[in-house]
Amino acid sequence: MSEITVHESKAPVIHDPQEEARRNDNHKFAMWLYLASEVILFAVFIGGYALFRLNEPEAVHNAHDGLGIGLVSINTFMLLTSSWCMVMGLREIQRDNVRGMLRWLGATAALGTLFVGLQWVEYRELSHLGITLDIASSVEAYGGFGMRFYAPTFFHGVHVVIGVIWCLLVMRRGARGEFSSKRYTGVETFGLYWHFVDVVWIILFTLIYLI
């Protein structure tokens, strides 16, 4: 991490702090509205799974025997840790420590990548067990569990991949000196997205793996 080069701040000089505060709030509000649309999208997946869970308890019970919670518990812990790293990165830029922010965001991106990697390992194990996306090729005991399982977890995984790419872009902007203690909305907006992805996983982990 010692080779991180932080360029001189390119953050524009703020002439009107009131205007800047208003602009920041507008950015954040836009992000919250986007997240509101994501709530509805994930609610459809979660509702679909809940319906299947109620109507096909045997298939879910069989699938749970195959799933196990060791690997996914480690994965959950990594995503929670990445959320903590993200918020610590924001804390550093609010204290004008660009290098500190870059280190914490680097850890966030690394943990997000590990999460997706472990999810891929889990998918491989499940496909070997016969839990597949297509109900016709799935082992009979699991019924239509595959589709109900892969759809929300894959959709969430795509969000993590997008988050990792976004995190790297925020880091690049940070290294170019575009953020400071007076201008960090870009970091905060990304943080909202990343924490939302974490919240969705908290729900999915409980609903799909534990209940």
Add this chain to the structure above:
Amino acid sequence: MSEQSHAPEMAEAANAAAHGEHAAHPEHAETTVLFGRELPYPLYTVVFFGLGILTISEVLVAEVFGGGIRVPILLALAAVKAYLVIYYYMHLKTDSRMFAIALLLPLFVALVSMMFVLITPPGSY
């Protein structure tokens, strides 16, 4: 909900910014007071410890408890975890209430819609 009702909060934030107060974040303290005890960790780290403890509790409850009692306990633990992330990490504790409404409104609609679907007897849809 209206722009008018949001205006005082925006003005307050703008005034704080004008006086350089936006740089003073309570989350920047190196210690956190929890239940009257001062912990030598920042607030975000204390929340992270809480999330870790709740996750371990969830796994233990899922492994140890059987029957119907498991479901409400697990749902409650998940709700507390989600609340901690949204309230502290997503800054709803300090940010405008408009942001909370933007989240809660679709959540409410989704929950009501889901309940309608779930109470429909199987085979009748």
